[in-house]
Amino acid sequence: MIPYSHSREHNWLEPYEPIDVLKPAAADVWIVDGPEIEFGLGWLKVPFTTRMTVVRLHGGDLVLHSPVRHTAALQTAVEALGPIRYLIAPNSLHYWWLPDWKARLPSATVLAVPGLQKGAKRPVIVDMELTGQETPWPEEIDMQVVSGDVLTEAAFFHRASRTLILTDLIENFEPKRIHGWFYRALMKIGGVIDPDGKAPFDMRLSFFRHQKPLRSAVRRMINWQPERVIISHGRWYEADGVKELKRAFRWVL
Template structure:
């Protein structure tokens, strides 16, 4: 059986959001960078995921990189033009891989991560500050909400000035037209993570069974922020109607 990374004719199984490794403006002081794919081990197969970093520029000019993508010299130069990188955010136990590379390049940057990351990480990562509860490092600009599940704990950020909600894996929205493999397209649809009705995949939804009430309260708090847009790490993100998309994607728990 060929690897899911390739179709039989040798082409990539996943169309990326090109151009990759390029800053793309989203709103004032908010950018995204679509990066190279990563392979997620599902046991019997490996699934290729697109990646996405979000860049926030704080009022004092400092930059926070959420879920950093692979570091390249050109990307580092482009980011440096925006301001000094002061914070590197690993928002859950799956989105950390390139943080040590950025930390090595920018030693003064502070690494922020959810609790338990260092135990689960498959490469060494030093954490300077834990993201817990609602204790935002920038309370006047960015709201923080940590959502705990049995399998995954995720730090959710809300940039108040632009009403931008930043999620990671709580919503996945893979576009079937970008997936060349019919098997992977079927897999994504069965998991419930296919555009235009992307949501948390079924295994993650099941992992919140014991914490359903806490998750419902967290989603209600996100809805109360009335986000205009919702950035996610995998698949098509929502550049408008953010609150409605959030309510749709989490209808399974509301």
């Protein structure tokens, strides 16, 4: 697999405008929809929309989950909410723009899944690996690390707002936002079309040898009783979080 790379000028996916702008999602939780990016798999370049989640901790510090493209205006807007203390690369693929934020925030702590620093196609300095089930903020945010043959992802649950934050474990592309029959057909085959988004078919196959720990991880997420589920690609779930988890992960439950 080829890492994330910058997309063509043409957007194959309609962006969630306005992009590069903070949007309230819940109490002390915001999202920022970013530009399209491409992921290369051999000769095929697959487009993805991007989304960052910002969480403000009780003390006022900010956590940036899966940072989108850095702009000076966006950084200024985010810093108006509080100091940016943590940058998270939540899975093996979601790190591309993190070094740009780190370059401008050298004192921020970088958290990443195991193996990212070695496998990343851009230099990423990792201060803390995400392992086990405890975050640096155990009173506020729970974590569940899920590992397959090709992907390791850390899921986060913000207790106060009952918000679950995922990246690629669920993808949910809206057909009306996909430009071109080829990509629409590709995503339909992959099983990531709204309203029945889930992990892509190839990712599901990669968990074949890890179904038992994955099932346990999903049950833990369900037990958190999330009200909303924020995902990185496509329409996220503003309500009925438990119902959506049971639907999206029925292939392993």
